Amino acid sequence: MITRFSVGRALGIALVGATALSFVGPAAAANYNWLTARGTDSGTVKAVLAVAEKFKQTHPDFGITVEAIPDRPAYLQKVKILATGNQLPDLFDADAEPYFADIVANGLVANVGAILDEVGITDKFYKFALDYERLDDGSLYLIPFEANTEYFWYHPSMFEKAGIEVPKTLDGILDACSKLKAAGLTPVSVDGKDGWPIYRYLSFPAFRETGNQFLEQLKAGEVQMNSPVGLASAKYLQDMGSSCFQQGFATANYTDALNLFTSGQAAIYYMGTWEIGTMTNPDGTLKDDVAFFTLPVIDGKTATKPTDFYAHSGIGTAIKAGSDTPELKEFLKFLADNFGDAALYDNKFMPSIKPTIRPDLAEIYKRALSDIEQVGTYVKVWDVKLDANTVDVLYRQSQLLALGEITPEQFAAEIDTSIQQYVSSR
Template identity: 30%
Template sequence: MVSVVSRPKTRVIAPVIASVGALALLLTGCGAGSGGGSAQGSKEFTYLTNVENTTIRGEIEALSKDQCKTENEAAPLKVETVPQTRLDQKLQLLAGQNALPVQFAAGNAPALTQDLDKSGNILDFEKALKDLNISDAILPGAASTIKSLYGGKLNVLPYQYNVEGVWYNKKIFADNGIEAPKTWEDFVAAGEKLKAAGVTPLSASGKQGWPLTRLVSGYLFSDLGPDALKKVADGQAKLTDPEYVKAAEAIADLGSKGYFGQGIGSIDYDTAASQFLSGKAGMFYMGSWILSNFNDKAQNKIGEENIGFMPFPKVAEGKGIDNQYAANVGLPMTFNAKKYDDKASAWLKCIATNYGSTALKDKNSISGFKLTTPVDGLPPLVKSTQETVNNTKESVLWFEALFSTKATTTSQTNAAGLVSGSITPQKFMELVQNDLNTK
């Protein structure tokens, strides 16, 4: 749902919904009187994170020796790691014991974090940052994404922030007289010109499926507005409603025109990236985490100077926002409200005012924190993407962001069938909606 970011599964991870029994334990264990004194402020700045993500951990460790040295002397940083596949179980166990650390990686699905919030374990960052007089520490676009995911609350911190859109080959576009399309009609027309020139219009991974469903949600948000899928999650609309099926039809139409090339169902993520970076495809829908591939000269055969980035094209008379970018915050981090004391508050202030600049400088890693110190010498694409992030005031989510695990799997495993024609748009939406109905 990463070196700027490496491509870990944290980016687009399927929601993992805790079992009824586990949540009952979690909520019961966190009730009044449980855990005794363990809920008090800690002498250490304890931090639980997933072992796969070394970028965030490494930057916080670096801050503890530099900008946050004073805070670290008062409450030394103590890091514990757990495999991401065991993260939710670990969080439930610790919550049941009233023993969550000061900072921890939020659950794989927003649902778990929201349950932890109901039991008093999640810090209200909106209030906390306001009390520290740094309400502007989190960029508007990142705050918008977080609130969309967490029921309107600023429940996590955006150590990583990814915007998604259409990357395109500037040279191929120029050679074929194509300007970066702003409307869906122009987008389809650009695809036709590319196909006529012998270039695959759109590189995508049908094997993973989610790069294709991102196009469905992009169309939905542009046509019906940013709340299109929230209405589905809230039961106010269904994916089988005609206006929703229309979006699936639009993406299926791209497939019927041959815009994804041959064998879309067997193309994986790395192959799709390679198609674009070798000049075989004119466009590539992907998130900003792909910058690590773009900045790798061994992979990038077309040259960084020939890569452009544009928002999802606008659907005629649609209700979507201008410059529409889907966004996510990777696997976000949060603070334990029960252990939030003066020392934890000092750590939060130091992190919020320093992390954005240091991560960008050290790792070319884009976060959702405001840059308090200018960073020079960035690769051009990283710099321009950071500017896009800075200027984004409102963002949208992705297709499966609010889905159950079952519906997410159904969506992604049937995406290739949607664009290859083996599954009709109506049937595709029915399959996913049926799983939403039984979640």
Template identity: 40%
Template sequence: MKHKKRLAIAGVAMAATLTLIGCGTPAGPSQEGEIVGREISWLLSRPADGGIITVVKEIADEYAETHPGFALNLVTTPDRPSYLQKLETLAAADQLPEFFDTDATPFTRKLVDQGKLVDVEALLKDLDIYDDFRPLALDYQRFDDGSLYMVPFEFEMEFFWYNTALFEQAGVTVPETLDDFADLCGPLRDAGVIPFALDGQDGWPLARYMSYQPFRLAGPDYLNELKRAEVELSDEVGTHASEWLAELGSSGCFAEGFSSQGYTDARDLFTSGQAAVYQIGTWELAALTSPDLPEGVKGNIDFFTLPTVEGAVTADNDYTVVSGIGMGISQKAFDPLVEDFLKFLLSEYSDRIVETGHMSPIAGSDVVIPEGASELYARALAEVDNLGDETAFPWDTQLDPTTNSRLQQDLVLLVQGEITPEQFTKTIDATLAENAPKFFD
């Protein structure tokens, strides 16, 4: 099937303030009444030129053609800390826009408890599209009690991508277990290669590494207990994870100055052939399979999934699968127009997003592989048919805000050898003990 090029978004309004219309609090998800066109807003924490926004903008323009007065105001704030500050300010002022990006975090749980979000599971069932979604895509958006208040727009798997030529040059092979990671780093360094490319600036990539050992050794329930301070990070599982990360640091697994390197810096280190391994999701497949990759990289990229450990309680095909930041729906601003537009959006979205080369959280549409992409593209996406039943949830979406910030800051110090594993776990346990009760009953 031939790849279709979509028009890029031009002139998306970046409003400093959101035009909001309070529509009262409806009795339930399903709305009755006249559909009256007006401007609605979506506060976004996504790249303005990304595939999701491009597709949503196209669909919104089509909806506007048959609904005079309708317009979708896309307000983008890609910088995550700035976005969260803006979201918290609007929530505190009871001025949430019709749609807004959010994860199943303790903060969002507070909004749910305050009655500020629409019940998405009930809404999707009312729209008769709930069963069309991939279960793992919905599960990623759920709270601990199974409730669902965010709509997913992505479905991505996270792998370790590696340069086969650099591995061969250094005489190393794909690690069988997580504990084998450190053994790669010396030989790769001796071959003049950075072992692991890492975005240290944003915090969450290093937190991913912190999540791996506990997920393998204790399963997803460990994080649920840890975030409530029901277990301590200084226990056997957390200590092993902390010592493992400290070993990766002392073995020179990451680039010098990794803490100041951003997202594109890490990606460029790998795609230029300067780094041998890069942990990232399938959302970067276009960059990893581009025909414009330099010689020595092009044709030499492969991947492996999250390695196991001795005594693992999760299966080899259980690893991090995400449906991205979800979309919350304001209960206050929910009316017949919002419901009708959302129904139209979701009915069109899946067939459009797969044309951009990305999987859909709604099953049934085949991804269109971009022209010129290597065979790796289709082979990586085929892993969707081999997924297990458990997923490794990112810690940054689960911990309370204070603990999450402290964890990300201290992980850098741990890997750099500035604090010991014992100091690291002791600090995080104390932070959890103080802050977790504020968010979890």
């Protein structure tokens, strides 16, 4: 579970009687400290550091020191402590959520959008990757490093055994689950322990019905979860839980769910392109008996196109106000010319910065890059857009809903109460 906190009041107290930026200034040395929620073995960190080493050839004093805290709750707790104590590092990871918006409002980070425009590299990023990191007012204070799409991975042999084809609609997934179960197969593997993978299923119907309109209005308290769209979404998650998810899904973590699929014990696994390496051979071809399909539609609904689905750039990286030095800006310009290829070819992940498309690039990567280019409206992530307390409620109640321990109406009531409390407190 991702634990979040609101720092608006805490930062306000910390900065009473002082100028918000009184603690910052140019970096004391050419070494920049990066506090990251990624592991040091992540492709993103390795790619950034590889580019930094190359940059260092002409800028010998430049360096980036990484402190990694891949445990997300522990990471966010440390950022809270650093933010309230005016001790944020030069670079740190964050989502474009209400918590980070409070940090921005207190003037603690540099305007990334303005910096990218200043050094002339905005167009080198995939547009949606930048848009994903924007706050609700459209401002950009985070650098994206990834550009992911999400797919339903599946085993064709299991589909053949159950006598089914790739589902074309959301209801078709439920129908496929019934036939897979009847064939003695586990239909869907999902990580229920971490919460967010099951929120995806909650979000699918609302997105295909309204685009992101329902989520945006829900967050603002302008529409209720206890509405036709909200209840249909809640019911869909409950139906997935009863008909599709593996036994014990609520306590299964990310690795458990992934292994269940890759070992051939589940027919379908929904996950992003960051797992392409798991699904492919060393030469980039898909492993035997692995294929994928994109988010199905709802018959008769036109709010979104079939090419619209989950596409996002993951957690972004902020620059502390005052650390946006000329040298760092020069590095960002260098990064824009080198990171895309370092990410895609050396570290096998989809970059936010457009890479060179080489003739020998594996077809799966070409397909994913094509999807990235074509996506119009992408699904906004519920646990990023909703406030911290509501995300906690969402975590607890989604599990109960998927387990069939509460009704869609009870689920909706809990979500609506939490959002109203948040809206009233602002």
